[in-house]
Amino acid sequence: MKLIVGLGNPGKEYENTRHNVGFMALDRIAQFLGVIFQKEKFQGLYAEATYEGEKYILLKPQKYMNLSGEVVGDFVRFFKIDHKDILVLYDDLDTAIGSMRLRYQGSSGGHNGIKNIEMHLGTREYNRIKFGISNNKTMDTKDYVLGHFSKEEKELMDKTLDKVVDIFKDYSKLTFDNLMNKYNGK
Numbered sequence: 750m751k752l753i754v755g756l757g758n759p760g761k762e763y764e765n766t767r768h769n770v771g772f773m774a775l776d777r778i779a780q781f782l783g784v785i786f787q788k789e790k791f792q793g794l795y796a797e798a799t800y801e802g803e804k805y806i807l808l809k810p811q812k813y814m815n816l817s818g819e820v821v822g823d824f825v826r827f828f829k830i831d832h833k834d835i836l837v838l839y840d841d842l843d844t845a846i847g848s849m850r851l852r853y854q855g856s857s858g859g860h861n862g863i864k865n866i867e868m869h870l871g872t873r874e875y876n877r878i879k880f881g882i883s884n885n886k887t888m889d890t891k892d893y894v895l896g897h898f899s900k901e902e903k904e905l906m907d908k909t910l911d912k913v914v915d916i917f918k919d920y921s922k923l924t925f926d927n928l929m930n931k932y933n934g935k
Contacts, residue, residue: 750804752830753778753917754821756839756862758895759794759811767882768894770840770906771862772809774880774913779807781914791823801921806830818865825870835875836920838913839863840894844881847905849912851878851929876925878916880909 755775756768763769779786784796786809795808806828810820825835839862844850854874867873883902885893898906912932919928 750806750828750830751834751836752806752808752821752824752828753836754808754810754817754838754866756814756817756837757809758814759809763895766895766897768814768840770880770882770910771838773906774838774878774910775807775809777910777913778917781917782807791820791827793820793824795824800917803921814862815865817862818867818869821866822869832870832872832875833925835870837863837866837875837877839877839879840882841879842882842884842890842894844879844883846881846883846898846902847909848881849878849909849932850881851876851916851925851933853877853925853929878913880906882906 753775755771757763757772758768779796782798782800784798784807786794786796786807788795792811793808794811795806798805798807806824808824810817812820824830839860841860853876856873882894916928916932919931923931
């Protein structure tokens, strides 16, 4: 069983904000798999699917971003998911809009949702895809990440998110090293 987590903040006021890119990416995968998020457990909204013989749980933590790790940790323990079978999708200020980066370990880079996941899993070794949202040094970081994309930024982000289903299909059959080699730098 594999767990794919999209990070974001719950609530209508946060929909389509930069900080909710993880939710947006997960929605693309759910749409491809034909599932909807209608189950709830441990303050997480989730869907289950089977693809290429593998069972997947798609999870949107419903606690705020900074507490996402509590929900992820509960799911990992309850469903007995190995850390190598976790994939986290989230926004990254240090990556340009229109870019993404796959990694299997690393630091949080200051991302509070990732910090909380690391704290609750007790490791930095799990798969992740960082989606660039750029940074605007003229704005307060909180205001920027909770803000909406401009029209041009939205177009770039949509092109990036269009790749998520292809990455998911490959994730089901490639090692993560091969997945990184295929998609990083593109």
